[in-house]
Amino acid sequence: MKAAAMKNEKVTVQLYKARNITTGALWSIVRYILIIGISFVIVYPILKQISVAIKDKSDIYNPTIYMIPVHFTMENIRLAMDILHYGPLLRDTLLFVVSTTLLQAASCALAGYGFARFSFPGKNILFTFVILTILIPSSTLMVPMYLHFRNFDVLGIVHLFTGKEGINMLNTYAPSLITAGLANGLKSGLYIYIFRQFFRGMPGEIEEAALIDGAGGIRTFFRIMLPNAVPPIVTVLLFAFVWQYNDTFYSSLFMSQGNLMAIKIASLPADANQYLPALLGVGGGTNVKADPNHVSMLVDTGILLAIAPLILMYLFVQRYFVESVERTGVVG
Amino acid sequence: MNVKKRTLKQKRAALGIVFILPWLLGFVFLFATPLIQSLHFSFNALKVSPGGGYTLDFIGLKNFKDALYVDPNFNRLLTESVTGMAWNVPMILFFSLFAAVLLNSKFTGRPLARAVFFLPVILASGAVASAQASGLIQMTGSSEVAQELGLAQTGFDPLIVVDLLAHAGMPDLLIDYIVDAVQRIYEIIRSSGVQILIFLAALQSVPHTMYEVAKMEGATPYETFWKITFPMVSPLILTNVIYTIIDSFTDSSLTRMIYTTAFQSQNFGLSAAMSWIYTFVISIILVVVGALISRRVFYNT
Structure with a gap:
């Protein structure tokens, strides 16, 4: 049984x-x-x-081809690079993007730390303003910002000393650098929020120990807090870099004639149409039209060239990308 | 001296203000001032003088009236962006939660899958995305050829799905919605990168003990999802909804219209009025959505 x-x-x-x-x-x-x-x-x-x-x-006109071409060539890449002036363009873009990214990360880290660890009168209201900068669409600020930088003059100082109208800063790096340095650039509110959330999660004992050992507030920040804040720094640097690189709104507002990837890519179809015949050596008259299919091929190649730096970067840093967001404590 | 008398608390407060000073300066000069100026512009006709300055002419509510009653496109685009947003947000939200749960489970090749899933975060903004979209259409030159090729290549007929779902007795609207989601899957995936990231971070922070208890008590994976995972990530649903709404508005056709009104038609006052109407509509939506969702959210404190 x-x-x-x-x-x-x-x-x-x-x-x-x-x-x-x-x-x-x-x-x-x-x-x-x-x-x-x-x-x-x-x-x-x-x-x-x-x-x-x-x-x-x-x-192009071979319908039997799917994905893998019959005749391989580097010709497209060479032509697209010629049309975009890829080397100088990439150098300028990287210089611009890296400098704004660094400034933005620095200013946002300071602000985030200030909001997380200090109490001062009006702190909550000011932090509400940070959230407000995230929520208000940038198109609302567009016209005044444009006019402001077209005629840059803080409180009339320039006018006072030189007697002239303000400085025209459009089509220089200055507007973006100033907005980034003062933590009001592209999506800065979000970065301040990320830093604040992280610093709030750090134990207060560290700061107390530093204070007892005689470090001032600023020294504590640079020597103790910042070296421990690698996850949010990585997150913010990555996002700031990528979004700045891809941004068309501010770049076309402040630097419509600037040598930036995002702007050049937008005008690539027109440029390709214009310069392709000359590059191919068939004459540059107005009657000579490039084959539209060939142009679209070059446009695709150009887009690939534009995103290539991002993809390359992503291959190396994607590990940190995921990990850092999880560790930043955005969620908490 | 005054400085010596300050207490530690006051010193800390002063130091805190030093830390946020760059932001505060930026906020006052690059956010608050332009915001008020923009409101001011919206009640004026603005003329840019060639030297660099500009002149204002007070015209009252005319800009707002022009935007709402005279401009042929503004109303249409406004409703389009709002309805488009209302249509897309649930799709993006559903997909990103689904993808996050998928990526959170353990399987071989997970790092690779994660890397691929977050690729849209990098490629999905601004110029590259729009150029990419136009590139896909231009691939074959004319749109006719593209359409023909598309028909020949995909070989997927959405009518099959419609038929299937209709026989299952689903309401028509829901069928429309699902079919639309399936057909625009690339668009949805592209715009849900950050949302997946946020949900994934939320899933990682759910304590393991909860799942263990649920398993001990004999809960099925389905029950575990609805009784544990979903309530635990629900605060992040609010975050994600708000993020998605803002994100959908930063790149909408209306933003482009406001931009062209200002810099191509040189009608700065009208553009400011449009952007204020737009801001007003967005804030109402955010407040309503925020109030609706935050009441249902579960906070594990």
């Missing part, structure tokens, strides 16, 4: 086990299908662009 019951139980346990294994296996298959499917949707445009970039002109 007893033995039979035990045997029965054993069988049921085994059945349960088998069921668990099958549902587990089925679920992991479904999961892989979903993940591979979604990944494909994300990666597909990039793959397609790469395929177009290395495709020869003669393959």
Whole structure:
């Protein structure tokens, strides 16, 4: 009797086990299908662009080609680089983006620390203003900012000393650098919020210990707090870099003639149409029209060239990207 | 001296103000001043003089009236962006939560999958995205060819899905919604990168013990999701909704219209009035959504 019951139980346990294994296996298959499917949707445009970039002109009208071209060529990349003046363009863009990013991270870290660790009159109201800067659409500030930097003059100082109207700062790096340095640039409110959340989570004992050992507030910040704040710094640097690199709104507002990637990419189709015949050596008259398909090929190659630095960077830092957001404590 | 008499508390307060000083300066001169100026401009006709200055002419509410009653596109674009936002937010939210849960479970190749899923965060803003979209259309030159090729290549007929769902007895509106989501999947994935990141961070912060207890008590994964995961990440739903709303507005056609009104038609006053109407509409939406969601959110404190 007893033995039979035990045997029965054993069988049921085994059945349960088998069921668990099958549902587990089925679920992991479904999961892989979903993940591979979604990944494909994300990666597909990039793959397609790469395929177009290395495709020869003669393959455009070959309908049998899917993704992998018959005639490989570097011609597209060379032409697109010529049209974009890729080398100087990339150098200028990186210089601009890196400098604004660093300034922005620095000013936002200071503000975030100030909001997180000190209490002073009006702190809560001021922090509400930080949130307000996130919420108010930038188009509301667009016109006054434009006029302001077109005729830059803080409290009439320039006018007082030189007797002239203010300085026209448009099409220089100055407007972006000033807004970034004063923690009011692109999405600065968000970065202040990230820093504040992180610094609030750090134990107060560290600061007390530093104070007792004789470090002042500023020294405590630079020697103790900042070296410990690597996750939010990485997060903010990454986001600031990427968003600044891709930004068209402020860059076209302040530097419409600037040598920036985001602006040049927007005008690439027109540029390609204009310069392609001359580059190919078929004459530059107005009657000579480039093949529209060839132009679109070059536009695709140009886009690929524009996002290439971002993708390269992402390959190296994507690990930190995910980890740092989790550790920043944005959630808490 | 006054300085010597200050208490530690006052010193700390002063130091705090020193730390936020750059931001405070920026806020006063680069945010508050332009904000008030912009409001001022919206009641005036603004003329830019070639030297660098500008002159203002008070015209009362005319700019607002022009925006709402005279301009042929403003109302249409405003309603379009608001309805588009209302249509998209649930999709993005649902997808990003789904993707975050997917990425949070353990499987081989997870780092790679994560790297791919966050690629849109990098590529999905501003110039690159719009250039990419136009690039895809231009790939084949004419739109006709693109359409033909598209039909030939995808081979996916949404009618099959419609039929299937209709037979299952779903309401028409829901079917429309799902089919629309399926067809615009690239757009949705592209705009949900940051949201996935936020949800993923939230999922990581759910204590493991809760799941262990649930497993001990015999909860199925489905129950575990709705009884533990969902309430625990629900505060972040509010964050994500607000982020999605703001994000959808920063790149809308209306923003572009406000921009062209100012810098191509040189009608700065009208542009300021438009942007104020826009800001007003957005703030109402944010307040309503915030109030609705925050009442249902579960805070684990």
